[in-house]
Structure formats: C-alpha cells, structure tokens
Amino acid sequence: xxxxxxxxFSGLFLLSPMALAKxxxxxxxxxxxxxxxxxxxxxxxxxxKERSVYWPAAALYRVNDADVAQLRNTALGLLxxxxxxxxxxxxxxxxxxxAEVNSWQLAKRLPLKIDLDLARLSLAANPxxxxxxxxxxxxxxxxNVYVFGAxxxxxxxxxxxxxxxxQDYLRLVxxxxxxxxxxxxxxxxSRVIPVALYGSGRAYQEIQPGGVLFVPFKSSxxxxxxxxxxxxxxxxxxxxxxx
Amino acid sequence: xxxxxxxxxTCLLVSSFLVGCSGTYHSYKESLSYAFNPEPDxxxxxxxxxxxxxxxVYFRQGEHRQITLALAFIEQGQxxxxxxxxxxxxxxxxxxVRTQGFANDLLYVESEIADPLAQGINIVNGANWQSxxxxxxxxxxxxxxxxxxxPQPDTLSLFGQQFDVLKVVETLNYDAPSQYLRFNQQxxxxxxxxxxxxxxLKTQQKFSPLQIPMEFTFVSRAVRLISKGERNxxx
Numbered sequence: 001x002x003x004x005x006x007x008x009f010s011g012l013f014l015l016s017p018m019a020l021a022k023x024x025x026x027x028x029x030x031x032x033x034x035x036x037x038x039x040x041x042x043x044x045x046x047x048x049k050e051r052s053v054y055w056p057a058a059a060l061y062r063v064n065d066a067d068v069a070q071l072r073n074t075a076l077g078l079l080x081x082x083x084x085x086x087x088x089x090x091x092x093x094x095x096x097x098x099a100e101v102n103s104w105q106l107a108k109r110l111p112l113k114i115d116l117d118l119a120r121l122s123l124a125a126n127p128x129x130x131x132x133x134x135x136x137x138x139x140x141x142x143x144n145v146y147v148f149g150a151x152x153x154x155x156x157x158x159x160x161x162x163x164x165x166x167q168d169y170l171r172l173v174x175x176x177x178x179x180x181x182x183x184x185x186x187x188x189x190s191r192v193i194p195v196a197l198y199g200s201g202r203a204y205q206e207i208q209p210g211g212v213l214f215v216p217f218k219s220s221x222x223x224x225x226x227x228x229x230x231x232x233x234x235x236x237x238x239x240x241x242x243x
Numbered sequence: 244x245x246x247x248x249x250x251x252x253t254c255l256l257v258s259s260f261l262v263g264c265s266g267t268y269h270s271y272k273e274s275l276s277y278a279f280n281p282e283p284d285x286x287x288x289x290x291x292x293x294x295x296x297x298x299x300v301y302f303r304q305g306e307h308r309q310i311t312l313a314l315a316f317i318e319q320g321q322x323x324x325x326x327x328x329x330x331x332x333x334x335x336x337x338x339x340v341r342t343q344g345f346a347n348d349l350l351y352v353e354s355e356i357a358d359p360l361a362q363g364i365n366i367v368n369g370a371n372w373q374s375x376x377x378x379x380x381x382x383x384x385x386x387x388x389x390x391x392x393x394p395q396p397d398t399l400s401l402f403g404q405q406f407d408v409l410k411v412v413e414t415l416n417y418d419a420p421s422q423y424l425r426f427n428q429q430x431x432x433x434x435x436x437x438x439x440x441x442x443x444l445k446t447q448q449k450f451s452p453l454q455i456p457m458e459f460t461f462v463s464r465a466v467r468l469i470s471k472g473e474r475n476x477x478x
Contacts, residue, residue: 050319056350056377117316117343121329141351141377162375162384163419187381206381 025134026063037130040112041119047136048116054141057188057210058114061107061241063133068106068239075101075232082225093176096154101233105241107135109190114138137242142188142210145169149215149233150178160209166195167204169213179216184234186212188242192234210242284309289402292466300324301460302332314463324459332457336361337434337443339450339457348379349450359391363443364409364436368393376450382419387450389415389432399435399444401465407438408445417452427452437468 023034027047034043040060079098083091110127114136118125148155152174161168166183185193188210195205207213214234219226285301285308292299298314302324312324312332321333321340330344338360340352352374359370370391375384394409411434418428432448442464449456 052319054351056379115343117323117331117333118329121315121325121331141353160383162386163382206383208381209377209383 023129023132023134025129025136027136027138034129037128039119039126039128040114041116041126043129043136044114044116044119048138051138052140053116053138054209055115056208057137057139057142057242059137059190059242060110060112060114061135061137061239062110063107063135065108068108071232071236071239072101072104072106075229075236078225078229078232082229085225090177093150093152093154097149100148100155101236104237104239105243106236106239107241109239111190113189135241139210139242142242145207145209145211145213147173147213147215148237149230150176150217151215152176160207164206165204166207166213167197169207170215173215175215177217179218179230182216184214184216186214186234186237190238192238212237212240282308285311287311287462289466289469292402292462293470295463298461298463301458301462302326303458305455311462334459337363337446339448345379347454349376350379351377352450353377360411360413360434363441364394364411364438365441366391366394366411378451385451386418387415388418389413394436396438397435401444401460401462402469404465404469406444406465406468408435409438410435413448415450437464440468442468 023036023038023043025032025034025043025047032043032046076098079094079101083094083098086094112127113125115125120126143160144157145160146155146157147169156173158169158172166185170183181197181199183195183197185195185205185207187193187208189208193205195203214230214237216230217226219230284303287299295313300312300314301309302312303309310326312326312330314322315325315331316323321335324332324334326344328344331342332339333341336358338352338358339349342349353376354372354374356372358374359366359372362370368391371389372391373386373388375386377383378385390413392412392414394411397408397410399406399408413432413434414429415432416429430449430452433446434443434448435445436442437444443461444465445458445460447456447458
C-alpha cells in the first residue's frame with residue numbers, strides 16, 4: 001500500500017510531456033538523439049568536443065518551421081510578379097535570383113548566442129531544448145562571404161578579405177539594377193547592418209567571416225514592389241543556413 | 244486662494260526637479276565616491292589560495308582594481324579563467340586568445356606557425372611570430388607581428404617570497420592600416436617565467452595598441468612552488 005502512491009506519481013511523470021520529449025540535433029549530417037529535454041550546454045558538450053569552433057558564426061536552427069517556408073513563398077511570389085513587369089535584361093537577373101533563393105537551405109535561426117563557455121556559465125544562454133528537431137552549425141572560421149541581390153548571376157561566394165569594408169567587395173561583382181546608395185550586411189552572428197555608401201551617413205563596415213552582403217535593387221516611391229522585395233530578401237536570408 | 248495654489252504648485256515643481264535630479268546626483272556622487280575611495284584590490288592570503296578548490300589568478304585591467312579569476316575549464320590546450328560576473332578569458336600557452344564579456348571581445352587569434360611563447364624560458368632571441376586577430380567591434384583578420392627578446396633574469400615578490408624569474412619581452416606591431424589616426428602601432432607584452440620550473444607566474448599583455456592592458460598573476464602556481472620549496476628566500 002505504501003508503494004502505490006510513489007508508483008502512481010512515477011507513472012504520471014513518465015507519461016508527462018517533458019519525460020516523453022525527444023530532441024534531435026543534427027551537426028554536419030550526424031544526428032544526436034536525446035531522450036528528454038536537454039540543455040544547450042549538454043548538447044554542445046557532445047557536439048563541440050574536439051572542434052575548433054568559430055563561435056560568432058555558430059547557430060542553432062529549428063527545422064520545419066512553417067513561417068520560414070511562408071516567407072520564401074512570399075519572396076518567390078514577388079520575384080515572379082516582377083519578372084512579368086520587367087525588361088528582358090532585368091528578367092534574366094530576377095530569374096537567376098529566383099533560382100538562388102530556391103537553392104537556399106532555410107531554417108528558423110534561434111535568437112541566441114551559441115557559445116559553449118557562455119552556456120556553461122549563464123542560464124540565460126543555456127536554454128532547454130525540447131521535443132523538436134534542430135540543426136546546429138559549429139563552423140571553423142569561415143573563409144568566405146556571400147554576396148547576392150542586384151548583381152550579375154544574382155549570387156556569388158567570395159573569399160573573405162581581411163581588414164576590408166563591405167564596399168570593397170563591390171569591385172568583385174557587377175551590379176545590375178542596383179541601388180548605388182546603400183548595402184546591407186547580415187553578419188554571421190545574425191546582426192543586420194545597413195551601410196550607407198554616400199553622404200554624411202557613409203559608413204565603413206567590415207563583414208564577418210561567413211557573413212552576407214546584400215546589394216539592394218534600385219527602388220523608388222512609385223515602385224513599392226522592389227522596396228518590398230529588398231525588405232523580404234533581407235529577412236529571408238537571415239534564415240539561410242550557413243554552409 | 245491664488246497664493247495658496249501657486250505656493251503648492253511651486254512646491255510640486257521644486258520637488259519634481261529634486262526627484263529628476265536625484266538619479267543624476269546619485270551617479271555623480273557615486274563617481275566621486277569611487278574616485279576618492281576606490282574599492283581596494285583583492286589580496287588573498289597564502290592559506291586562502293591554498294584552500295581554493297580551483298586554481299586562482301589575480302587579474303587587473305588598466306587602472307581598475309585587482310580581482311580574482313578562477314580556472315573553470317582546461318580543454319583543447321586552453322586554460323579558461325572565469326570571473327564572478329561570468330567574464331571568460333581563454334589563454335593558450337600564456338597568451339590570451341579569446342575573451343567573452345568585455346566591451347570589445349577578442350574573438351579569435353589565428354596563426355600558421357607555432358607561437359614561440361610556448362618555448363617559455365627557452366625562447367630564442369629574435370624569435371618572431373605573425374598572427375591575425377578578430378575583434379567583436381567588427382574588425383577581422385587584423386595582422387599582428389611580434390619579436391621576442393632573449394629572456395633576462397629578474398625577481399618577483401609574491402606572498403612575501405622572492406621568486407627567481409626570467410623576463411621575456413615581446414615587441415608587437417599592429418600591421419593593419421587604420422581607419423583612424425593612430426600614433427602608436429607598437430607596444431610590448433611581458434612574461435615572467437619562474438626559472439627552475441619554467442612556469443609562467445605573471446604577464447602583462449594586450450593584442451592591439453588601443454586595448455587596455457591586462458595583467459595576470461598566477462597566485463595558485465606561486466603557492467604550489469612555495470609549498471614545494473622552490474624559491475629563493477632572501478628574507
């Protein structure tokens with residue numbers, strides 16, 4: 001009789017959502033399974049062991065997020081609409097950009113600094129992962145930056161240049177239908193930084209190894225579609241899983 | 244009636260100004276208080292260091308007070324020292340290679356050749372090293388070159404004991420073109436190695452000309468050397 005209550009409570013616990021939660025974390029095509037909800041530091045202890053990780057570019061993504069697919073569809077819909085209206089030269093570029101966007105592996109990046117030391121020391125940096133599929137990127141220091149947008153061929157991977165500014169990469173691409181007044185840098189650690197190229201707000205901004213440089217399309221007050229495309233592409237590329 | 248109203252209004256306005264000022268006044272008073280009564284350096288006794296479960300190091304940044312860091316992790320060739328407010332400093336063979344928790348963190352140090360600092364007291368005169376450094380203020384791949392001088396005899400006093408040490412001076416050059424006017428592209432890092440054991444006991448170092456220098460004194464190592472009797476008692 002004395003054992004019945006503990007047995008009942010144990011049974012209820014085993015059937016509880018937390019006890020049943022399975023967590024799958026994929027790192028470099030290897031999947032680690034955890035039978036219950038698990039803290040980030042425990043995941044990193046297993047997955048980051050013996051790796052030389054460039055922590056600013058480390059990222060945790062939630063796989064199969066419906067919002068991400070929706071956003072890609074929005075971008076593709078806009079691109080399709082613009083193709084219908086564009087001159088032939090622009091149509092080629094927009095179709096190339098459509099193919100580029102379709103080629104991206106997308107997942108919802110968690111707004112969290114991934115750092116083993118931080119996760120071990122601070123609960124705020126050590127969330128509980130539960131009942132989900134995750135993708136964890138633990139890169140060595142990336143060697144490249146990705147430039148895309150209003151450039152010939154729509155997208156290009158370039159070697160990262162030390163002590164160089166965003167505008168220095170423009171010498172290595174050919175802009176087409178581009179806004180020549182500004183760029184947007186999306187750092188590998190997910191910060192989005194507008195970069196003015198002219199005027200009093202002119203900025204000298206370096207790109208993090210693994211970062212992205214978006215060359216926006218020229219738009220105007222009377223042409224809201226390109227303005228919207230620029231906005232959606234910046235939002236969408238933040239979900240691009242770093243290669 | 245009017246006089247009473249304006250009197251009350253005046254009181255209300257004066258007291259609201261006082262409330263508005265109190266935050267500024269308080270921080271001004273605190274600044275003055277720190278300037279005239281700065282918090283003292285942390286100084287531990289031999290017994291306190293010996294009793295510590297974790298290795299300890301004194302740490303000072305610039306003119307700030309000396310505090311204690313604890314050795315939290317040893318992994319992948321790095322010693323990771325941690326403060327009570329979760330600042331992390333990773334050192335490799337006596338050199339700071341990464342920080343977490345400063346206003347401008349050192350993110351990454353990369354070199355294609357082995358760091359001569361690993362040789363310690365056996366560093367060859369004129370040994371040189373090139374590295375590239377990433378900083379959290381969005382500066383990436385900044386080249387730093389350095390040259391080591393022949394170790395020179397010196398002494399260090401810790402816990403009332405004199406240690407025979409070899410002082411190694413590294414002269415560094417910041418080779419990157421600067422966005423801003425910089426008058427000083429060269430500085431020195433200093434390392435004091437205990438002579439017989441070769442252990443690093445103290446270092447003053449930084450990785451860019453504008454960085455506030457960091458000073459580390461490895462008190463747990465000193466205490467172990469004292470307890471082993473490896474000191475040169477001059478008292």
